[in-house]
Amino acid sequence: MSTDKFKKKTTVNNKTTGETQQMTSGMNPSPNKSHSKKHASEAHSSKNNEMEKEDKVPITANEKKQRKTKRKEPESVEEFLEQFFSTNRKALPENIAKSFNQSISNFTFENMEILKNCLDKDRSLEKTKQLLLLLIDHKQLPKLEKLLKDVVKKLIISSEVNDSIVKEYFPLAGQQSCANLDDLWKSFGLNLSVSGSKGDKPDPTLIKARKNVFFCAALWKLNDGDLSFKAFIEVLNHSIFSTLDKKEKTNNIIIEYMSVNLDGKSCKSIASLLDWFYQQTDNLLQKNNQLIQDKDQFEKLFNEHRNLVQIKDDEINVLKSQIESFQLEIKQVKEDQRVEKIHLQDDQRKQKGRTLRALEEETPMLQDALKALGREPAKIAVAKDYLGRALDNLNNELEQLRKN
């Protein structure tokens, strides 16, 4: 997977899961090594500050205007809650948190009106989940943590996800939790696909709320120390994450949760790990990109060469057929030459034989003619006859020779 794709996926994730915007913007993996390093160290040093950084989040015109006018800091927990659920406040500055912590005397939140307002604005319990994440971040302020936990518990219990098992899982003060995550998920698992009040189609807000309730339950246990981080991840993997779309599935979610749930030491290690991980990822991605480029280049070259080979093959076949036809022609020519040679030999032998026979026949005739002339008295008639016949025959042969 290319870095771009990775980036894209992360962005999609940001869009789909609003609660992770600030984290993903802060820990967005980048193909740039230094960039990823930077993000890793930032994640390690100032998580909360990072969460406040919103410059990378898409900002509307109104929000820009609001930012220009300095935001009023909350003076009480109630105010903070109102702001948290009503505006886009997502963090609690440390000094304010400390002041809240000191002022808290009662660990139960009794202002039901505020709770009702909060619930109205947060049907999906998304903000509730974020609040839980935030209070875990303020573990060093136990009073504030306790109070906000109580707020979260009451919000969940009062929400539309009002299954009995939820009440068992989040018991009111003085009661013991008697449910486990599996039962909770099973009950949700059954209900996730159940139609909402509007009709046959499941209500997506309710489904989201149930997921958030389950997530809060798991996080609750993690925070209480009843669940290891590994088990927490496994639980999420087997539950919420399994219901996510492929594009929603990303390690960033885990990283996000990890970053808000781990203490400073662990963050350091995790940051180093992430740093190493991003380095490795970058390297691998670069290598992958290089390999893909090489592969494309190779494929291109291969196709070019294959086409070239095909062309050459065709040429070879043409040449082969030409060679074959030439060979046949050569064979035919050779055969013709052989036959012609035999015919010429035959003609020559015939001619030679004729001439030889004529000479062989006429030589004794001439010898006899000579003998006839040598007789006393010379046998002129015989000599004339023999010479005449011999000459006739030789003339015939000469004529034949000239003709041929």
Place this chain on the structure above:
Amino acid sequence: MKGVFGFDFGTTNSLISFVEGGRCISILDYSRLPHPSVVCYQGDEVIVGRKAKERLATSDTGIIGNIVKSPKSLLGESKVYVEGVSRDPKSIVADIVRYVREHAIDQNSGEFDSAVVTIPVDMNGKQRKELREAFRIAGINIVQFIHEPLAALYGHLRSFPNFKDEVQKLNRELMLVFDWGGGTLDLTLCQMIDGMLVQLSNDGSNNVGGDVIDEIVRNEIVSRHLKNQGITEDLSQQVDATQRLLDRAERSKIDLSNKESVQVFVPDYFLTDKYDVDIEYTLHRDELEEMVKDKVDEGIRRIHHLLEEARISPSSISLCLATGGMVNMPCIKSRLREIFGPQRLCVSERGNTIISEGAGWVAHDKANLSLAKNIELLVAPHAYFPVIKAGTKMPREGEVQCTENLDLYCSDPRDGFAKFQLQSPKRPGRTVQSTDERNMLDIISIHVDDKAKPYFERLEFKLKIDENLILHASAKSLVKNDSDKLEIHNLEFGLDLTGTVKQDGSLEDFDSIDAPTAITNGISLRPNVTLQKKESLIPGEFLYSYNPDYFDTRMSPPEHQVSEKLY
């Protein structure tokens, strides 16, 4: 040379021909003449061909001193004595064949180890077998035999560019091959029947060969010269004088075809001090024709005799192919022209080589020799069963043409013999009428149980033709367990020119020829073998003893059986 070649192993001359590039090439000797079929044994030396012939001073054939002329005629004898030395005729033939083959190899690159060999029409099976062995000794396998006149005709027809048209044109036509060579005169009447060239009849003479005529001319010249000189006493001659006079006589014979008269002059002919030692005689054409008239008349008479025997008039002959050295004599040419007319007479210019060329073309075309006439078994009563049909392809080297074995019954075993009579129709071809005349080929007789009922004893009958064109017949009785066999050597063959003649040789349905037919030639034995159990085939008197009810008049028994019953 590649493949099979043609070999004309003639009485007078021998010659190899092969086809290359559409031309038939004959491998003649250094004088461009065929190799004389003459061999001379001088001590350990074997002299073959022209050099051996030059030592001969006579036209006689056979063994002359240490010289053997025309050894082909000696085949069939177990051994002969050449100047007191016992020799196998096959080895004498092999000496000539080997010489001709080696000369061919010397002249042309090639192996020359498989040949189609010409044979005279009258060469029997045993001679064919021995000829094959002689060739094998000389390093040649005989792929196929071909009769000389058929080879001559094939060579003549094959020289036409439109060979197939010529064959078509001559379909059903009669042809005469007139081969008047140095040794013999051979006449063969042929017919083209459905693409198969077959011999109808043949005739010939050994007394009118060219050598005999040359000798007559020579003797006449000597006697007339002596008469002109007034010499009455016998004068001895020089050693080579006879041969020189023969040469002069032959030359005079040729020159007289263009001249009215020639001088015959042979110096130093006689060994004498008293008279002129030279022969000097003026020979006129009329004189020459008078000298040879008897021989020419005899030769021409053979033509008429052959045609009369075949009941054919000369006008029925479509082609007379005249070959051999003698046919160039003006008197013979004119006589042939008188009989056949110039249109139908073809005097081959390649008289010396045409037979060999024909064999070469047969080898090249792989033309098959086929059986010319049906081979029939006479089955009782008066019916012919064609065991091997005309047109059946004859086996080549290493092949055996077998017919199916016949299972027969003995219809009348009272005399204790089953008689198998083999016949052949006189008319060639596959289409034969039951009324056609037949020639008896041979009879096999074997013992059967004379006490048995009709059709009780089973008989086996087998026929096969081997590569030497010999028909082997064998018969066996299964109760008496007697057997006999015979060989028939005088089968007649044709040459398949188109390759369209069926070669199945399968048996024809007996029912189709079952009807009793008239027999025009006399049958000495009453055949008693049949293919089917039919009471109508049993003699009446014999059948009556086993089945009297058969003769009840209400059953309408055949008349001839009723008559036989009275015996």
